[in-house]
Amino acid sequence: MKFFPFRSDASHAFCSGVLQKLSDMDEHEWDALVSDDNFYNSYRWLRGLEHSLGATDVLSVHGSAGLVAACTLWEGDQSPGMFFLPDCMAGVPGPWQEGFLWLGGRRNTHNEIPCIQGRRRHQALAELGRCALEYAQQRGYAGFVMPYMPYQAAVEFAYAVGGVVVLHSAQASLEVPDTGLAGMMESWRAHDRNQTKSEIAAFRRMGSRVEWGVPDELDDSVAADLITQNRSRYGGMQDREWVQGILAGQRKSGVSYFGAAAVSKRDEDITALAIFYRFGATLHLRYFGANYSLDLNDYRYFVLCYYEPLNYAAANGLTKLRLSTSALRAKVNRGAKIEPQALVVKCADEQQICHSEAKRHNHRMLREYQDEFPGHLSWDWELVGSHQNPTN
């Protein structure tokens, strides 16, 4: 154990740097900065990605007592899709075909900067942003982005780093009643209640049942096959080996300790599965997979992804179910609220993004969601309305 002399208060300034892999950081120190909702930036999740996809650089900001802010880095995808910047920034003029540095975990659909709480939080975020921009400029990137941020987190980060907030997505979540699905159904209209009852009845009528287990008990090749079938059906490009590699990485990093798998079976055949992760008081849905060669109209997607996890969450003291960014209509119809997600962009050349264009885009997106999901938007859309009025 080394003993260092007591230093003066001048040592309270931050010190930032770049590490070449996450394993150079202490797990508990990192996770102390990660909130319940920010599971996909937790240490073990990110280590799982490192095991599967290789190490990436990590930005870190330290105060005199330890880590105060940090995030992993990557480059986004180079082909159209959810992590392709021109797609994320559609409708906002700018140099989006150029290379940008991406902050957060690879292919994360929920990002917040792991950062301290309290009076120096703003300074810590600002220092991380300064460090990210310097890193980007040194390597020839046009700037940096952090995508899929909850709107409030994006506004806070953008304010700290002098960046611009651009709405580009939305995610669904459910507040879990103490009584699970029954409690949720009590708040629904009769039509929605009846629909859910008939879907669950159809599931049972087809001879299907649900078994909960831990991901470690699953055969990765079977799980990967089902997940890949689902992803291929909706345009996903990754093959079974890729998914299997991801699951193996999770097993190695220990993140599967937080996992819970809902498996739909007929006799002993697995017909579908959903993989969740518990983190704090939140249950995060990450993967759904199904055997589409079985022509079953048994509503296994809804049973595994909405109905069963509400009961599972309630039984395990969890208060929120996060359902990610896809199929929002189906989620809304089953009680979910839609939350805005924004990207924070900081260009090396400040002239390259027009703030008023971004505001117009955000306002337009707000109107679209208001039109499409009236009564189902979370309260922070009101903040979007007050912040993003182009006439302000």
Place this chain on the structure above:
Amino acid sequence: MSKNNAGQFNELATLYEDTAHWPFRKEIEIPSVLQAIGDVEGLSVLDFGCGTGMYSRWLKQRGAGRVVGYDPTKGMLNYARRRAEKESPGISFVTRLSPDLIGQFDLVLAVHVLQYASSGPELQDMCADMVGLLRPGGRLLTLPIHPSYDSRRSYYERYGLRLSADDLQKPYVDGGGVRIRLCKNGKQGSVFASYWSAASLERALGQGGLRSLKWRELDAPECAALGQAPKELHAYLQKPHSIIIEGVRARDPQ
């Protein structure tokens, strides 16, 4: 604890957790506290000012039933939650004391907490809160700054600790400021605390409803006598910076 006092801990979670491995805590404070607590099998425990939740985790691992960690500092509690969900699931961590916690616990533990009361009334309130959480007959163990701590700044430095009274000429005045600095392995942090005399502590705890007060000096439970403790700990053992006070909540009058 006032919001300002709580806020000063937001950046200190990792450093505070590290102190569990520093010799004066690892060899002296922690075993002394665990020995004083004794068997916790099945007990309901509230860790008042739990910080990173280290005692909460250990008590859960030792068989405590319901364990609640309370700390108003979000930065500390985030560490506590993240670590406990990996190592000791089933602990609930809260940032405020809700009325449904009152009178529910067999044991309330408050390690390094009372010194963050910055005024007499605040000390009184804090003690009343701690005692109020106990069921009648339940035990409170708390570790304030030792009323006879060594006020020389350098005394505890070899242990990674420095206590500096605001007024070096009068370090033992009730409510007097004490700056506590932690420094080891290249990390450093400091917090502001207050000194409370034995009389003030006893009065506040007594008025809060605690009875049968006992003072226990910290020692090195693994060593039969001071002379058998590692030499580097002798100075700390002669003048520990903290002390255990324990007592029970009076049973309600019939």
